[in-house]
Each structure stands twice: as C-alpha cells, then as structure tokens.
Amino acid sequence: MARAEQSYPPPRPSAVRRREIWAGYGFLTPNLIGFLIFTLLPVLAALALSFTEWDLIRPIQWVGLRNYIRLLTNDPTFIKVLRNTTFFVLVTVPLRMVLALLVALVLNQNLRGTMFFRTAFFMPVVSSAVAVALVWQWIFHADFGPLNSILWMLGVSNPPNWLTSTKWALPALMIVSVWQGIGFNMVIFLAGLQGIPEQLYEAARIDGATGWHCFWKITLPMLSPTTFFVLVITTISSFQVFDLAVIMTEGGPANATNTIVYHIYRNAFQFFRMGYAAAIAWFLFVVIFILTLIQFRYQKNWVHYDL
C-alpha cells in the first residue's frame, strides 16, 4: 500500500479536494486566532517573562534564572505555600475520592430518595465558590458560628478558633473543599458504575460471592479507569485552590492558608512582580505535569481497561 503510493508523484489536489482544504481552514480560523492570542502565545510569553523582572512601569529586565533560584532558595513564603498546598492536596484528594465513591455506591442502589440525595450532594458543585466561602467563613466563626455552638453543646469546652488559628485554618479550608468537591466526583463515579455490566454480578452471585467480594473483585477493578480519571483531575484541581483562601482567610493567619495560586496572584497583582509570578506559575505547571506523568506511568499497575 505504502509503496504503491510512493511510486507516484502526489497528484495535484483536485477542485473538490481544494474546496475541502479551504473549508477546513475556514472553519478552524476563528477559534485558532483566539487560541493563538489567548492561550498558546501567552503560555510562551509567560515562560519568557519568567526570566525577566518587570513591574509594568520600569523597563523590562532580563535576569536569567534569578527568579527560579530565588524561588527555590530565598523565598520562605514560597516554601510555606508549597507545604500548605501539598498538605491540602494529600488530605483533600483521597477524601474527595473515597467519600464520592461511597456516595455513588449508595446512590447506585436505587434507594428511596435517590433523587433528593443526588441533588443535595451536587448543589455545592454548581454554587459559586465565593458565596460558599462566605457562608463557611460565618459557620466557622469562633464565637457566634453554628459549628462551635454545636461543639459546645456536645461538650467540647474549648473548640478551635478555626479561621484565626494557624493550626486549624487550613483544615477548615479542607473541609469546605471536600464538601464542595464530593458531588462532582460522585457524578463521574455514578456514570462509571452504571457502565459495569450486571451479568458480572449475577455470575459472581451464582458462584456464591458475597457483596464484599463483589466490591473488591468486580466493582473496583471495573471502575479503575474512572477512578484513574477522577484521581488525575482531582489532583490537578486541588493544586489550584484559590477562591476559598482569598475569601475565607486571605491566606492568613501568618500564611497558614496561603496557597501556590494565591502566591502567584499576590506577586503579580499586588506586588507587581510579573516575572517572579510567571516563574511560580511555570513551576506549578511543571509540578502538575510531572505528577500527571507519574500517574499515567503507574496506572498500568492498577487500572484495567481490558476486562
């Protein structure tokens, strides 16, 4: 086949073929222009910018690797921010996944009230993070918030000061993030669960398998492509936590809830260090990229596509 094509010179495109080519470029152009201006070129511009110093007023200055060196060796806030974000990811990703899977498993049983439950779990997903962060800020209020008043009633004599405590502010943000994130993963897990053929369970039951067995030997392996997908997107979105930190704590107290994206935002739009902020943004990109690569690399140990 290939040889036969090689032995002839490529034919001049026919009129029909030329029309198709023009149509292709025509349909692509509107999106392509926007894509180049607002996505592709900015990505490259951000990379170039990360090797410069620029406050938008004085002339831009090439500084080589200085931003990156400073980032890794001379910015204590960045180290703090990195630790906070990592801790946040390590806690919220498993919780958002396990709880979502549990809820999906329950809702997949067609209990009475499934519609209501699904609505309840999904409502936080459609809600704006800003409004949600505001109400949670009020819920976590140390003296007049409902959470501590419930804790008092339960006999906790000294409940945490939540958002004003360096120890509890980040866990408070994690609670909100889990609360808001369960529903999205739940929907994706539910779609995955509904894709598992019922015959597998019937066959297992005939062989005398218990529900517990079915879960480990059928549900989890069959669901693993979905689980893998949920893991990748939950990790990526967790790394980008921003809205909650801005509204609930402004990164405080004492940077206890400062996150990578908030650090980018501050450096760029409050301190006007465009080059430095671009360097942090690229650093975040590389971290996410490497983590995603690792997840893809190791998926073959636990993800089954061929069952």
Added chain:
Amino acid sequence: MVSRFTPQSIGRAAVFVVTAAASLIMLLPFFWMLSTSLKEPGAVFRFPPEWIPKPFYWYNYKRIFEVLPFGRFYWNSIVTAGSVTILQLVTCSFAGYAFARLRFPGRDTLFLGYLATLMIPGQVVIIPNFILLRTLGWIDTYQALILPNAFSAFGTFLLRQFFLSLPFELEDAAKIDGCGYFGIYWYVILPLSKPALTSLTVFTWLGQWNNFIWPLIVINSVRMNTLTVGLRTLQGQYNTQWTLLMAGSVLALLPVLALFLSAQRTFIRGVALTGMGGR
C-alpha cells in the same frame, strides 16, 4: 411479618438513614445562609444561634441594592457568561468540525498543539493575558471579561471527540444531495450533537458564572463587577455584617440553583459528560 426484618432490610435502612443524615449536612450551609440573610443585624450575635429567624427580616435584601449596584452585577454576569458561552459554542463547534471531519494539511499538528495546552493550568496564561489587555486599554471592559475565555481548547477537544463518533455515511448522503461543507455542519453534524453541545453550554456557562480570579484581575471599578467579585467587594466593605453578606450570597446563588433544580438531569449529565472528556 418476621421476614420484613431480615439483616438485609435492616442494612438497607441503616444505609438510608446515614445517607439522609449526610445529605442534610450537605444542605445545612445553604440553610444557614438563607436563615442568616433573614435575620436582624443584631440577631446574629445571639447565643445559642437561632436556626429560624423570628421575625423574618426582609430589609437586608432591600439594603443590599442600596449599598452596592447588585442589579448591575447581575447584568454583568449575564452578559459575560452568556457571551462566552455563545462564542465558545460557535468557535469550538467550527473548529471541532474542521478537526473531526475535514482533511487539510497541518491538521494533526495543530490539533496536537490544542491537546498540549489542555494540561496547562490557567494561572500560567493569566499574567500575559492581563498585560495584553492592559496594553490595549481594556481593563474594566466587557471584552476583557469575555474574549480571553471565548476560544476554549477544551471545548474544541470535547466537540471534536463527539463529532468523530458520528457516522460518515450521513455526510456522504448529504453531499450527494448537494450539501456544501457548511450545510453538512449545520444540517447534519449540529442536530446530531445536541448532548455534547448541551454539555459544553452547561459547563461553560457555569464556569463563567462562578469565575472569580479572572474578573478579580481585569476589573477595578465597582460598576463592572460580576456577581462573584461583587460579593468580594461587599465583603471588603461590610466585613462583619453577616446578614448583608448572606443576603448577597443568596442573591448570587439564586439563579444558578434555580436553573440547576429545574434542569437537574441536563446539568448532571452535562457535567458528567464534559468531566469525562466527552466519553
């Protein structure tokens, strides 16, 4: 009679009770928001907290329109989310059609470029885009809110995947009937792609309605605030006036929740489909 209380039925009942309790906990913050928004300003500092305000104090909702142009915030959010969604539907379905159904030189290379940017977090492009819009003098304008989000690589990818799954025979039939490429796009591809188009609509509209970081960056004046940044402005000005803040939050959530509750299936299917990259 005895058979009604098998271990299985008790187990099911227990699962039901636990799930119901968990759902109520999920809803509690919404209830607390609504309840606070209907309290007198002084009532929030009572102990123990009242779950149902007495009396209902509606004045917060009137006051909020007096302290900030909330009606204007609504309008800005509608214009922004609406325009971005429409523009994405048009440009992404065009590009998706080109990538999925037409052959032209450089197509696969270009598509690879689109794919490569899907993994890049939005924060990377925010800084250069801000600098670009600032240079153009577009800070505080609708075009700044709309244009950078109107050409989504993700939307293109989503629709291309869906268009690829449609049978090519239909197209051939249309060609025989004398249909041009636009005719095929309009009369064959689009009508068959309603699920994917709906997903993109829901996902984009929701994302834009709730978008916070971008309007926070390109909007300075209160009059150009979208609802999300408007709430932030409210928070900045009335930091401890919880009744007012909660009334604002209720107002910001109301349209989305109303839409969600009335078209739940569409929403959930849309998010599931889009979340899974169109599969």
